[in-house]
Amino acid sequence: MKKLLFSLIFAGISVVTFNAQSKIWDFSDATKFPAGAIAADKTVDGLSFVTGGSNLTVATNSLATFDDGYAPTQRLQFGGNSYSGSTNPAVGAVSMPTRRYLQFAVTGNAVIKFWARGGGANRSILISDETGKVLSSTTFAGSTTADVAIASYTYTGSAGNILITTGSGDNSLYKIEYTDNVTMAVGDVKSKNKLNAFSAGNKIYIKDLEAKNTQVNVYSANGVIVKSLKTSLNTDFEINVKGIYIVNMKSEAGEKSVKVIIK
Known part of the structure; x- marks a missing residue:
């Protein structure tokens, strides 16, 4: 089997790794x-x-x-x-x-x-x-x-x-x-940013923004971007394929990554 490794470096502190x-x-x-x-x-x-x-x-x-x-x-x-x-x-x-x-x-x-x-x-x-x-x-x-x-x-x-x-x-x-996808591991991101993401059903919710123009990227388990947007307000959007996703949020207040599950 071949290994697929995908890494995102957050502010030089932490890494999110997909090892599928x-x-x-x-x-x-x-x-x-x-x-x-x-x-x-x-x-x-x-x-x-x-x-x-x-x-x-x-x-x-x-x-x-x-x-x-x-x-x-x-x-x-x-x-x-x-x-x-x-x-x-x-x-x-x-x-x-x-x-x-x-x-x-x-x-x-x-x-x-x-x-x-x-x-x-x-x-x-x-x-x-x-x-x-x-x-x-x-x-x-x-x-x-x-x-x-x-x-x-x-x-x-x-x-x-x-x-x-x-x-x-x-x-x-x-x-x-x-x-x-069972071997997917998400490293801890050390950030004081209150920005958060969570899922319910087929929706992902972004909340508690502390800065304008927050960049939101949603990655599938194999590291492919499936959704990308900028927002200054709490927002939500649909992902219509079930699975595990990583929501990466970046703004002047810091950077944060959250794992969510779409059911």
Whole structure:
């Protein structure tokens, strides 16, 4: 695994450090994932393939084009539904797959991202926990452009296994990226600044400003700025993706960083 290290230095006194573990399974890597049928259960680089029914297959045809520049040369074809019949379990439902799905371990909070293509309209790829509870569902419209998706889900929970399954239809996965946020550590920031931030639901609140033109930057767990603004008054704003964030606030009165959780 590679380590992602992101640091912010506050007034030369303290540092906020994100130390996340990340993993990428790219089905275009023919060394790890040679083309052909996967007819028996196996684990490759921490990614488990659970078979059953028609085969999972690493295929080289019908490749998708993604708008982030990713150009795959292979894909993982599910070969059919992970459940009985043509089931598309809803988010929140508990439906344990019986065949043709992927599984990998998480140590806690994590961001899971995948590149996929649908096999037709109203077909879906799902993310579930080890109990079979559906956490996320990506549904494809079936048109030339709408059948391709880059989907991301922020998992907040304890250590366990994550399942990636296919609902109705013969859908394909091209790449999976997993970033583990459980090791994120936030150093103490020694400041007399009363400026504070807290979250409630999907909102972040900034309060007790002691100076005008306070710069507010909100960072995701992998160090990417997701919100940036200047304010002279108490304010609030929405972040619509669940996860852990760092709110960095800087003004003439000092600099402060606060960890918040969006639920």
